[in-house]
Amino acid sequence: MKKTRVLTPLAIAVAALLSAQHAAADMWSDGDFVIRAGASWVDPNDSDDNLRLTEGWVKEEFDIDSDTTWNISGAWLPVEHWGVELMYIGATDHDMDLDRVRVDDIIYDIDGYDIGSFEASYSNAYLNWYPLSRDCLGQPYVGIGVNYTDFSDEGFSRGYNDLLINNDVLATDASLGLGHSWGFTGQVGVDFRFGRDSAFLVNAAVLYIDTDTDFNVYYKDALSNDPSITRSATVNDVDFSPWIFNLGVGYSF
Helix, strand or coil, X not given: CHHHHHHHHHHHHHHHHHHHHHHHHHHCCCCCEEEEEEEEEEECCCCCCCCECCCCEEEEEEEECCEXXXXXXXXXXXXXXXXXXXXXXXXXXXXXXXXXXXXXXXXEEEEEEEEEEEEEEEEEEEEEECCCCCCCCEEEEEEEEEEEEEEEEEEECHHHHHHHHHCCCECCCCEEEECCEEEEEEEEEEEEECCCCCCEEEEEEEEEECCEEEEEXXXXXXXXXXXXXXXXXXXXXXXXXXXXXXXXXEEEC
């Protein structure tokens, strides 16, 4: 009886230890981690947002061009069919163009007039779902998560500033400030391995990022006699929200 009392909990403890070791081995088995690097093509949303400098000058048909950059990401798949991914997309440089401008009640058609540029970089965190088993050569996935977009190096072009000053809209140069953005993001992608025993893979993915920002315009009013007065005109919720197309290579371990 005493032996039974001692051996029974000992057996349970040994069985629990072996089970924990087996679970740990499964958790850290090959293929639980994937790192990728590649190129990203970023295509911003072209929405009709107004950039108001004064009551008389209103921008219309505000276009933002596309750009190509690099990306790097790492994914952890702790359980079958589910994974967590962190991704960084390097800075993209975007030119801003005007197609139409309204001055008071007169509308001028302008063919892509350059008004300035800015840079944007993107940090994403995803929860991914993988519908197929890990031994498949092709592994599609769908992810949803959060995004942080950082805007920097924003500014108006020299020609645009000269145009505003020469037309007595501004007394001095205008400066532009863009606020950072938090939003949701989603992606659809696929990893394709070079072979069942190969750790190398190619990746293709399409991402959407919901990014809104504030365009803050600072300038000296040409009608003011006080040179120390600085006014600002702010356009809220400019819809940047790009589609991003990723293509790269990866390694699983």
